[in-house]
Amino acid sequence: MTDFSKSDELNTQIQYRLIERLAESERRYRTLVENLSEIVFKVDHLGQITFLNPAWTKILGFPIDLCLGKPLAQFMDETEQGGWQMILADLDHCATLRQEIHFRDHSQQTVWLEITIQPRGADGEFSGSLTDVTDRHQAEQLLQRMNTELEKRVAQRTQALNAANQKLQATIERLQQAQCDLVQSEKMSGLVQLVAGVAHEINNPVNFIHGNLEYLEEYLQTLIQSLEFHQAHNSKTAAAISSLTETIDLEFLKEDSQKIISSMRTGTHRIRQIVLDLRSFSRIDESELKTISLHEDIDGILKILNYQLKAKLQSISISKNYGQLPLVECYPRYLNQALMSILENAIDAIGEAVKKVDSKIIMPSSSTYFGTIEISTFVLDSEWIAIEIADNGIGIPLLIQGKIFNPFFTTKDVGKGTGMGLAISYQIITEKHRGKLSCRSQYGQGTTFTIQIPTQQTNLTDSPAQESANSQR
Structure with a gap:
């Protein structure tokens, strides 16, 4: 065997081993891709699907062979169409892109997938993965609903507390008003009783004194006139009466008694006026x-x-x-x-x-x-x-x-x-x-x-x- 033949055989063996290793590596890669829980896809320059792993069927329920050659956007919700076109337009100007997109499964149920796209290849193709984040979205929506419900309950409770506070404030105001009315009533009642007592205890005796002053004045005048008559017409008692009038200073008594009676009459008038003023103020009736x-x-x-x-x-x-x-x-x-x-x-x-x-x-x-x-x-x-x-x-x-x-x-x-x-x-x-x-x-x-x-x-x-x-x- 020539050296050339040996060299050619060696190259053939090396190539065979390389092919085996590549085939093994491809089998491992395919096994890995096929067993991934995330969807792995490849799309051509027209946006049509050229590769899908089994996770596609597991998550969305569509058979892979029926989906190949169809636009990836066909499986997205209608609300995502405009956003998907913008993603495709921006794909040439950015590195790895990550975004959540709303898909529809075979039964038209909502499935949220997080898409990760690698940069385009030389032929315009691009590949990526789709991770099911529906559970996370549902948890977030549940949390949002719970927060909304909690805020609603807090608002209702706050409203109820405000209403209770208003009722309490109104009750306090009514209580204060009732206390005010009670104090006023007691104060007025006490005043009425005071005035009634004054009218009964003062006014009646004063009226008695005031009414008798006239009789007292009349009696004094009669006594003085009697003394003066006896002094003028009875010679037997004239000297004794003259001596008595000088002793008691009859002229002074006549003048001063009138002043005393007048002063007493003025005083009783004043007392009666005070009683009238009290009655006028309190207006008992x-x-x-x-x-x-x-x-x-x-x-x-x-x-x-x-x-x-x-x-x-x-x-x-x-x-x-x-x-x-x-x-x-x-x-x-x-x-x-x-x-x-x-x-x-x-x-x-x-x-x-x-x-x-x-x-x-x-x-x-x-x-x-x-x-x-x-x-x-x-x-x-x-x-x-x-x-x-x-x-x-x-x-x-x-x-x-x-x-x-x-x-x-x-x-x-x-x-x-x-x-x-x-x-x-x-x-x-x-x-x-x-x-x-x-x-x-x-x-x-x-x-x-x-x-x-x-x-x-x-x-x-x-x-x-x-x-x-x-x-x-």
Whole structure:
């Protein structure tokens, strides 16, 4: 055998072994591809399928031999067609591409596949894989539905809690209103009992004294005339009577007894007037609607407060600027209570200002502080009147001005205020009389309360201030 023949035989053996190894490698690759759980595909330059592994049939249910030569896009959902064309157009300009695409299986059920595409070959072909991510999508959709349901339940629960909070707030407000009504009722009941007691315990005895003064004066006149008659006509007793008249100073007794009786009559008149003022203020028998002269009621309240002014402040003055008011239809007992409460607050505010001035905490506009309360009344229109009560007291800090009408809110020391006076006044004015109660105040300067009420409680329209507020809304 020649050297050439040996060399040719060796090359043949090498080629045979290479072919065997290639065939083995191909068998291994094909076995690997055929056993993959992911779909492996190859598509030509026209987008038609040239190769599929068995996972295609396992996942989508289509026979491989019936799918070869068909466009891959044919097995995608219609909504993916436009996106698939864009993928093909971008395939020449990018490396490996990965994206989730919505496929349809043989029963037209949704199957989500994650496609991974390798760059095109020289002949325009490209290959890739399709991984079933349907379970993941279903899990994500389930999670999304659960999140949506949870958000819905949270929203419903939040709405329910808000509704419960609103009901609770309404319950609290009703409770506070009930407490306010109870305090008002007890306060008015106590006042009625006080006035009834005064009328019974004072008025009757005073009337008895006042009625007997006339008889006492008459008896004294009779005694004096009798002494004078005996002195003039009975000579036996004239000397003794003259001596007696000089001893008792009859002329002085005649003059002074008249003064005493006149003074007693004035005193009983004053006591009777005080009782009338108390009855006028409390209006024991007038808890229902009645037409009154508002100025007369204010004057009666000021008479009752007069002792308080004297007891608390020596340097305070009250000025009245009364307008030409018509008679007002109202609930006198309750309206007087509201006016009394506001005036008492003005007196207390001036008392606090005096303390602040004395301690140099605030400085008055002049060298001497003098407390003043000014009461003004005027007509707003044909149906509404207004009352302003202004003082130069301590004033109300801006931060708490919005709270002064709240039940149980007070700035006074413990035991000196219930926090119900202005709350009750607000209720009396705004609810019982369908009016308006407002406050303007500057700390260290003073406060003005303005009351607006209709002259009649029937055929009522909005007050001018309310109409102005409504027009601005």
